[in-house]
Amino acid sequence: MNDKRRRTRRSVVKGLGALALSASAGCTSTAALVSTPARPRAYSRKPWAAPNVSMDAVIRVVVGHRPFRPNGFRVERERLDDKTIVHNYGHGGGGLSLGWGSSGLAVREVGDLTPGAAAVIGSGIMGLCTARLLQDAGWSVTIYTRDVYRHTTSNVAAGEWGPFSTHDKSQVDAAFLARLDWAARVSHHAYTSLTGPRYGIRWLEGYVLNDKPFADSRRSSFDDLFAYRAYLEPGEHPFGNRYARRSVTMQIDPGTLLRQLTDDVYSAGGKFVIRNFETLDDVLALPEPVVFNCTGLGAAALFGDRDLVAAKGQLVFLPPDPAVDYLTLGGGRGLLYMFPRSDVLLLGGTFRYDDNSRNAEVAETERIVEEHRRLFASFGGPTDVD
Numbered sequence: 001m002n003d004k005r006r007r008t009r010r011s012v013v014k015g016l017g018a019l020a021l022s023a024s025a026g027c028t029s030t031a032a033l034v035s036t037p038a039r040p041r042a043y044s045r046k047p048w049a050a051p052n053v054s055m056d057a058v059i060r061v062v063v064g065h066r067p068f069r070p071n072g073f074r075v076e077r078e079r080l081d082d083k084t085i086v087h088n089y090g091h092g093g094g095g096l097s098l099g100w101g102s103s104g105l106a107v108r109e110v111g112d113l114t115p116g117a118a119a120v121i122g123s124g125i126m127g128l129c130t131a132r133l134l135q136d137a138g139w140s141v142t143i144y145t146r147d148v149y150r151h152t153t154s155n156v157a158a159g160e161w162g163p164f165s166t167h168d169k170s171q172v173d174a175a176f177l178a179r180l181d182w183a184a185r186v187s188h189h190a191y192t193s194l195t196g197p198r199y200g201i202r203w204l205e206g207y208v209l210n211d212k213p214f215a216d217s218r219r220s221s222f223d224d225l226f227a228y229r230a231y232l233e234p235g236e237h238p239f240g241n242r243y244a245r246r247s248v249t250m251q252i253d254p255g256t257l258l259r260q261l262t263d264d265v266y267s268a269g270g271k272f273v274i275r276n277f278e279t280l281d282d283v284l285a286l287p288e289p290v291v292f293n294c295t296g297l298g299a300a301a302l303f304g305d306r307d308l309v310a311a312k313g314q315l316v317f318l319p320p321d322p323a324v325d326y327l328t329l330g331g332g333r334g335l336l337y338m339f340p341r342s343d344v345l346l347l348g349g350t351f352r353y354d355d356n357s358r359n360a361e362v363a364e365t366e367r368i369v370e371e372h373r374r375l376f377a378s379f380g381g382p383t384d385v386d
């Protein structure tokens with residue numbers, strides 16, 4: 001772009017930014033600028049708004065560990081002593097998205113049994129979805145769990161509906177991919193009927209950002225679940241001189257969803273027992289003949305699964321900004337994402353394979369904040385603007 005065009009574009013951006021600020025005066029939004037992309041918004045009818053990102057806006061940093069299995073999640077029935085055990089764990093970075101579908105696969109495993117008393121171990125997304133599906137099928141459910149939902153990995157999930165980072169491509173076969181596809185579709189279908197504030201789910205535009213044109217036009221077999229898919233050139237969006245892959249998906253506020261599912265389990269007659277299982281013998285001593293193992297990363301120790309590893313993730317929370325109605329992935333150095341949840345404006349992230357450490361790393365917090373600050377400072381203009 002020549003200097004004159006760049007100046008013109010910047011002054012238009014500036015002018016519209018001022019308009020946006022005056023239009024939003026009186027509301028609590030920290031939105032800063034409005035851009036002049038050549039293409040209209042896909043889904044939202046509001047102007048683009050950039051979040052105000054800085055270190056002094058940080059309210060909290062959280063760390064969680066994705067239950068990652070390179071060979072994919074485990075949903076499988078086995079007989080141990082006089083118990084029927086159904087495993088449902090190991091969903092990596094996509095467990096929140098896969099909750100209903102994977103639990104559907106798990107509950108199908110007992111389709112030949114007469115409904116009676118069932119134990120579910122774990123009250124993260126898998127335990128709660130499994131419990132609800134069992135109840136709907138006529139089972140009487142007790143959830144045994146070391147942690148209430150607030151302290152689970154599920155409550156640390158960022159919250160994009162997108163069952164990705166679930167496996168290592170080189171370690172899965174076609175049968176696994178077919179099950180993943182089925183679980184993704186069933187889960188998506190279930191979540192689409194729970195949208196709204198009660199379950200903390202809403203539709204949102206998402207933009208994957210890249211410095212080069214995207215090489216692959218297909219991400220997964222369930223690409224069609226993402227609406228308004230398009231590839232955008234620099235200038236067609238406000239994210240500087242990058243390429244963007246656009247789609248519309250669901251944003252889930254995990255705390256709201258898990259709290260509501262917990263209430264739903266209670267309302268359908270379910271019971272909760274706080275209990276930490278140290279050994280497999282403790283599990284086999286339960287009174288229920290059928291036990292669902294929804295222990296996430298806990299399955300490594302409890303059931304001796306050596307394939308299961310922790311993938312550490314770090315998230316940075318800022319105060320929520322209701323004016324920001326799109327999410328971004330990428331746009332700078334390292335793994336980056338911005339999700340405008342109703343409870344927080346969330347910035348991620350990290351994916352550290354086989355890292356069980358629980359400390360938040362200051363250098364990562366600074367990288368995540370600084371890279372997003374640069375991304376949104378360049379909103380509507382070239383990425384070299386600071």
Ligand SMILES: Cc1cc2nc3c(=O)[nH]c(=O)nc-3n(C[C@H](O)[C@H](O)[C@H](O)COP(=O)(O)OP(=O)(O)OC[C@H]3O[C@@H](n4cnc5c(N)ncnc54)[C@H](O)[C@@H]3O)c2cc1C
Nearest residue numbers: 064095097122123124146147154158159160277296298313
């Ligand atoms: C930073 C980060 C970001 C993420 N972002 C997303 C996202 O945007 N979208 C998405 O789909 N997924 C995301 N995920 C992944 C998602 O959070 C996990 O895949 C999902 O939460 C796994 O759910 P779960 O129910 O299997 O396990 P958990 O939520 O870990 O629940 C396990 C349950 O088992 C119980 N338990 C474990 N061991 C024992 C024991 N010995 N005795 C008794 N109880 C036990 C625990 O107390 C807990 O209740 C993210 C994860 C992280 C860490």
